[in-house]
Amino acid sequence: MMATLVLVAAEVVGGVLGRSVALLNDAVHNLSDVPALGISWLAMHWAQRPADSEKTYGYHRAGTLAAFTNAIVLVILSLWLGYEAIGRLRAPVEVIESWMIWTSVAALAVNGGITLALVRGRNDLNLRSILIHNFGDALSNIAIIGGAIAIRLTGAHSIDPLLGLAIGALVLWSSIGILRESSHILLEGRPRELRLEEVARAMLKIAGVQEVHDVHLWSLGGGHHALSLHARVPDMHMDECERILLCIQEKAAKDFQIHHTTVQLERAGLPARSGYVMPEPAKRG
16 A cells, blocks of 8 residues: 555656656555455455344355445546546647656556566455455556657657556456456356356255255355255255255355355145246156
8 A cells, every 4th residue: 555655646747747648547546455455454354354133144245345436436547547548538638758668667566576476466356456456556667668769760749648548448447357256256246157047956966855945045255155045855854954954054164155055944745935946846756
């Protein structure tokens, strides 16, 4: 956060003195990383808190909520950057290339270092949102350096606002992807890597399970998934019911990495009160 704040200050000075809208836009873009880093840091600590009587599933979605908030901020910011760049296209301003180049070189060193430090956490949605932020920043720094060299060689000052538009489009594209994925988790959508029918059919392979319906899959965030289902079984002793429950939970954990499974057993032969997940009741030869 401190490195990013110093970088923002340097880019604002370089953008004002160099009269570069691309550099100023990149400074605002980097400034958005400061609250994003703060929110993500707080979310990581919240996610480690155990479940309590208020948050019975724990705080796993704190990181997802942080990613969602960051994405909304970036969508708004990218639209504003695009508007500013279009204004400069209509009335180009002569820029000072040397300020663009050396300020962007320093920015690239900072953003590149942060990006490399976050690569190992790319599987976490919260950390990936920060990784994409800084990777996009590093790319925009490279683009500004190249643009400044092109302006010096050609004298085409419209390159600067064009770079601003490109940076805004990059931010918008990456932010919409994070927004879509985080909102899917917050709305308790099915984990992308799991298939409802596949999970249901796996449960039917357990001895004693004759039918599976009312299956629900959702993500708690941070790679933690949950499953609930109704399973029809024949009349049997409670010990056998316990065995089936344990088998369902073990299969969910082993085959699908689902470690929170809720099962309701129902006696076979009674009509279901909810729609079947399976195309037809399981047939046993």
